[in-house]
Amino acid sequence: MANPGNIAGGHKANINNPNTSEEAKDRSRQVLEEMEDSGEVGQGGKQDKNTGNVIGGHKANLKNPNTSKDAKEHSKQVLDEMDA
Incomplete structure (x- = not known):
């Protein structure tokens, strides 16, 4: 199974990538929010x-x-x- 921290890291990188479309960034934000709500990753990620x-x-x-x-x-x- 994939490492949730790596998945979250990829989405965070996508959000900060100037070459990524706003649609893709919105999708990454949505996935991160779902992961935080489910407890897979901590909110903001820094405490992890x-x-x-x-x-x-x-x-x-x-x-x-x-x-x-x-x-x-x-x-x-x-x-x-x-x-x-």
Whole structure:
């Protein structure tokens, strides 16, 4: 059986993909909502992840020369919100 976390991750990536149609994004939002309602994945997904890995990933993102300015700003915001 497929891993619900991987399925949710794929739908989250689809929602954030600028090349995806709004119809496809709406379908991904619907699937994620159904998965959250059924308890297959946590709401927002962040509580299901290892906090240390999340912090480490965002810190690495800030130091990556290939990361966009917008992505670095997002990582800084997440780290600030996490007090990390």
